[in-house]
Amino acid sequence: MEIKAYRKDLSYSYTLGAFPTLELVRAKKDKVDKVIFHSSFTNEKVKKEIEKIVGINKVIINDNLIAKLSQKENCYVIGVFEKYNDCLSKDSDHMVLMNPQNMGNLGTMIRSSLGFEINDIAIIKPGVDFFDPKVIRSSMGSIFSLRIAYFQSLEEYIEKYPLHHLIKFMLKAKKNLRDEYFNQKPLSLVFGNEATGIDDKYLDQNSVVIKHSDKIDSLNITNASSIALYEYYSKTHSKQ
Amino acid sequence: MEIKAYRKDLSYSYTLGAFPTLELVRAKKDKVDKVIFHSSFTNEKVKKEIEKIVGINKVIINDNLIAKLSQKENCYVIGVFEKYNDCLSKDSDHMVLMNPQNMGNLGTMIRSSLGFEINDIAIIKPGVDFFDPKVIRSSMGSIFSLRIAYFQSLEEYIEKYPLHHLIKFMLKAKKNLRDEYFNQKPLSLVFGNEATGIDDKYLDQNSVVIKHSDKIDSLNITNASSIALYEYYSKTHSKQ
Incomplete structure (x- = not known):
């Protein structure tokens, strides 16, 4: 099979770099189609671990293919894998991202989510393709260790x-994040996108705001969501 | 004076877009050399406010110059301004960034800092040029509302x-951010860069860690710093 430069409509995608490729093979070895090494890759320990997990028959060395797929990087x-569909857990807490538009931001939010023990992410369409190598790279491969799925709308x-129980992060909310104790279960932490936030029609008594000075209009969405996840984790997971 | 596409060694820089240009003229009108409008700019309210602040003689319409300076954006x-030197306040709390390398990250951290009431930022060299239009844009112009200065080293x-009193954010620290009450004054919150963090030699009893799950190696630096700033602001500025 010829491996093509990434497009959204392909049935496969790939990781760029040793770190995300390790995360891929550790978490999703059944989905791995091939791992491609450059001939000048010298980290034998990483190479041995990957070969051991996926099997030597799936490992190739091909400098031209690396150059073609990695573009400017x-x-x-590179780890080539079949795309897959996740079902989110019915019992666990979720992060819900409304219409994420920036690949780097989405990857960073995935990484923070895993770091603060939310292992299920819902993406409300339209949103960027979460299997795009750029998203995978900025997630540092953490996308393979959690469940992620698209939905047509928040209603769906x-x-x-x-x-x-939905907690919606909105600038117009009355409740301060510091006063939210995340007592209801299961929870969904809902974030809007950078440009538009969450539509005012969703504002209710379960909406929460991250208080900041009036010197800025709003926080960057990846920062806002990581602050909310940190507060959630501190109150629900940390033993103190 | 011919205005050139940005280079670090120029004595001036510029804002790209209406929002950061407004922030520039509101906060630093004495430094503004010129504001350039595209002929198709239609927001009369913004145009009037800018003209009122800087004076009509500093406003020009020049589509070619906009195209040349804004590149792909x-x-x-566009607001052209003379670069300036800030002195940090001796009494206020500071944020200290060791060797920031990514322009987008630096801009976002500046914005969070202002949002959480730290109005003095020290950049330890080597670090990216904070007057680069890319940094200004990702700060959304908030850079003009705080003080920012370079230092050759943390020692300087x-x-x-x-x-x-330095609080250094380090993965190897023993003290959890949640247990840090920011009681000493004045404070410096010190952050490493994305790739290397803060060198182990600086680890001491005033180092602090942001606890997260062991499923990720570390948080993204802009997320980590905004979490720390949020915790600082919640404990020192919020009235609850």
Whole structure:
């Protein structure tokens, strides 16, 4: 099979670099189609671990293919995998991202989510392609260690997870994040996108604001969501 | 004077877009050399406010110059300003950034800093040029509302601000951010860069860690710093 430069409509995608490729093979070895090494890749320990997990028959060395797929990046390992569909857990807490538009931001939010123990992410369409190598790279491969799925609308998401209690992060909310104790279960932490936030029609008593000075209009969305996740984790997971 | 595409060694820089240009003229009108509008800019309210602040003689319409300076960006207003030197306040709390390398990250951290009421930022060299239009844009112009200055080393910074108590954010620290009450004054919150963090030699009892799950190696630096700033602001500025 010829491996093409990434496009959204392909049935496969790939990781760029040793770190995300390791995350891929550790978490999703059944989905790995091939791991391509550059001939000048010298980290034998990483190479041995990857070979051991996926099997030597899936490992190739091909400098031209690396150059073609990695484009401008400096990259010595690429892991090609079949795209897959996740179902979110009905019992666990979720992060819900409304219409994420920036690949780097989405990857960073995935990484923070895993760091603060939310392992299920709902993406409300339209949103960027979460299997794009740019998203995977900025997630540093953490996308393979959690469940992630698209929904056509917030309403469709709510219909599928009717027991989840939504906490919507909105600038117009009255409740301060510091006063939110995340007591209801299961929870969905809902974030808007950078440009538009969450539509005012969703504002209710379960909306929460991250208080900041009036010197800025709003926080960057990746920062806002990581602050909310940190507060959630501190109150629900940390033993103090 | 011919205005050239930005280079670090020029004595001036510029804002790209209406929002950061407004922030520039509101905060630093004495430094504004010129504001350039595209002929198709239609927001009369913004135009009037800018003209009122800087004076009509500093406002020009020049589509070619906009195209030349804005490069690939969609941009209708550019504010050209003389670069300036800030002195940090001796009494206020500071944020200290060791060797920031990414312009977008630096801009975002500046914005969070202002949002959480730290109005003095020290950049330890080598670090990116904070007057680069890319930094200004990702700060959304908030850079003009705080003080920012370079230092050759952390040692030089400490020598200049001997009364500041340093809190260093390090993965190997023992103290959890949640247990840090920011009681000493004045404070410096010190962050490493994305790739290397802060050198182990600086680890001491005033180092602090942001606890997260072991599923990720570390948080993105802009997320980590905004979490720390949020915790600082919640404990020192919020009335609850």
